[in-house]
Amino acid sequence: MYYVLPLITAFVCCFLAIRLVQPVAVKAGLVDVPNSRKHHSGSIPLIGGVAIYIGVIMSSLFFFSDTEMFHVYVLSASVILFLGVLDDKFDLSVRVRVIVQMSVASLMIFGAGIYIDSFGYILGFFELKLGVFGVVVTIFAVIGAINAFNMVDGIDGLAGALSAISFAVLAFMLARTGSSWYLLPALFVAAICAFLMFNLRWPNKGLNKVFMGDAGSMFIGLTIIWLLVIGTQPESEAFRPVAALYIIAVPLMDMAAIMYRRIRKGTSPFKPDRDHLHHIFERAGYNRKQALAYISCISIAIALLGCLMEVYLVNEAVMFFTFIFMFVIYNFILSRIWRIISKIRMWKNKRTNKA
Template sequence: MFDFSVLIYPACTAFLFAFVAIKVIKPLALEFGLVDTPTARKLHNGNVPLIGGISIFLAVLVATTIWLPNTQELRLYLIASAMMVFIGAVDDKYDLSVGVRLVGQLIIASLMIYGVGAYIHDLGNVFALGEIDLGWLGIPFTYFAIIVAINAFNMIDGIDGLVGSLSINTFAGISVLFIYQGHEGYISYALILATAIFPYLLFNLGIPEGKSRKIFMGDAGSMFIGLSVVWLLSEGSQGELRSFNAVTALYLTAIPLMDMLAIVIRRVKKGVSPLKPDRDHIHHILLRLGYNQRQTLIIISFIAAILSAVGILGEIYLVPESLMFALFLAIFAIYHGVFRSTKALNYFIKVPK
């Protein structure tokens, strides 16, 4: 029987320190100009501090240092995460070019891959033709996965509460799978990350004091979360003690991943750069349909939770990996078809009055 009491102190430490970090760092961010200024594409009111990612990382740093074993893996993960948060914070302040950000992400990914040995090579039996082991090709595949995860969570960060809710959903799903398999070593990692995000989510949504408390995640946060997601998913889906199949990772990150892939496909079809910003993300489409931000947040978060539950149930009931992969492709095809435009979506979702 798993002893849940061992998780209480790390989780509480992460939550409380994240809350304190926000209170301490927020005035400093305003003083040093680490803020998001309203533009034609950013319609928020006033300069909003970009400190969510920094506060989450500091909370994870403190909680893991206090409560978890001081292993080489933990040290390298924290070093790589600190570097990622630093690059993200610099990008938030000075708006780095895509090339500079990409080089920094690849360097940090190298530290994770070669230092920790955390890379994805076992894809499982996704084609019903036997286990697929990428071998050394797993290294470039993991580089690709890290870049995709970072940008997927960055691109989905378009309305209040969304990236925080989706991040919690992913880390909570990973925690459930670790608990189900009884692999205690990584449960605390995932749970610490999930609980460290809660204070940011409350401030981002203005709970309970309203918009004056608002903060944003910033690129520092999306980069850190993307790196952490890939690290935990690779640790959980690879090796002899794996807790879940690689295909399950698709369900745990379904909304950010599908939204990014659908956007890239649409942009390529239009003949524009996949990196060019637009307002065709899932939250933009729902907003154009007439839903307000809170309703949009609830709809997307509910879909994400359902998809995570499908992935988790597939693990529990030992559904063949090939079937789960085929189902995910079918879900993505439906998602892409339905959310390809406001007009298409209008046939499936009733516009609120």
């Protein structure tokens, strides 16, 4: 019960928060309406992230270690959640979002005293120390993680499923080295499960649908990068820095690939479009549930690969270049995706005609 009770508390608090906040969100106009990019039906409350925040923070007050670093985390999380709520309501400019995200990164670095000071032995037989450049790298990492999970939130359940996978791996990695921070990602998994019940309307179709919103995806992205930085600190060293790539592989690769393609087209890397991985699955003829299942399986496979490599202490350079190879293949496939889709459709048509 010592391990189960915190998870039950986070789940129940999130579930009840959704029930209570839903009517308030509708009255306040904090809803997502269909447009050229969003093809859902009706106005959907954007309160999933707020509910996850309530579930995690409320349960943390009872079960998590009360430390100064945790206080800084709660402050940072509260700021980024508030930014997300404002963005959901008023559609803030990229500049405003990035400035606030940089401020939150500064809270992590100078308030909590943690930052990325080394990339480990990813290039071979010497440690790639960052020194003072670690501060700059950490700021970019925070902005990158926040926006990676924000960008991947495109179909029902996807941001929740991918973040739950990352949090589950983080909980395992931190727990195996005795870090008290293992409980935070575990609480997120429980709260996200409650959110997914409403978001996917499963197992009860009578549940009113809610979306995570930018508040949720930004909050989750910040927490994941926070835990990744904590896990690679010399005093804890729950995992080596290169393992972080595998823990957030799909959101990271999707963001990097799509921003690269946008820049090549001469458009803003932050300009929304319908070229994400889940959109490609849909255009290939898969429905949204199938796309969710396939992408989640890919994320689980890569995360498990990273876990196994970390547990068995595979050479960091091997891990790094394996990930780079996967990303190159991923980007290569996406650059030729329409040819591949055409061939898949031709193959499907031939099978249909034969049948």
